[in-house]
Amino acid sequence: MVELIVVSHGNFAKALLGSAELVMGEQENVTTFGFHLGENVEDLRNKIEEKIKAIQKESPESEILVLTDMKSGSPFNASTMLMQNYDFYQIAGINLPIFLEILGTREFETAASLSDMATTLGKETIVDVKKLMED
């Protein structure tokens, strides 16, 4: 199973997991981190790094996928810095439908294929409903 780390501004990551669990039930092997006022990027990076180290120690065969809320934001920057030293995947711009699909398929898909799926699904799940209704 691909291990997930969700990192966001504020409580979004925690709330995203809560919303997904409403649909899919309690999830294992998912960790959330929020970036809050008064914290700096280094603190956040250290928290993510500690979690990555713990996963690599406890289940070295597991792939790691980090999900961040926005490209170029602080959670993204903190995660991206770590990619220089650790082998993991990252998807920026996570939303509920992508997250649900990742949770539903991560038992048998690789982190690479989850990343491909996420970028495709991102385009499909954001829709202009007014235009959709006019078609």
Place this chain on the structure above:
Amino acid sequence: MVREKVTVKAKSGLHARPANLLIKTAQKYKCKVEIEVDNKIFNAKSLIGILAAGIDCGTEVSVICTGDDEEAASKEVVELITGDMGEE
């Protein structure tokens, strides 16, 4: 290919938890598992696919299984969809 027409019994249709139950069941099999409704086909191993289908209680759908274990997959998926899917 095995195709069977069934009526969805779950009170809230194939939404949220019933949809999750369906994909978990479909994912146990190697074969392709699809749900056809209103001449549109949706992947039953994808939660987003099933949610997009917007299938309500009482809707008639076809379960289509294609592959090595299609018989067993069809049997279990049909039994699931024609049951209450934990909604009662």
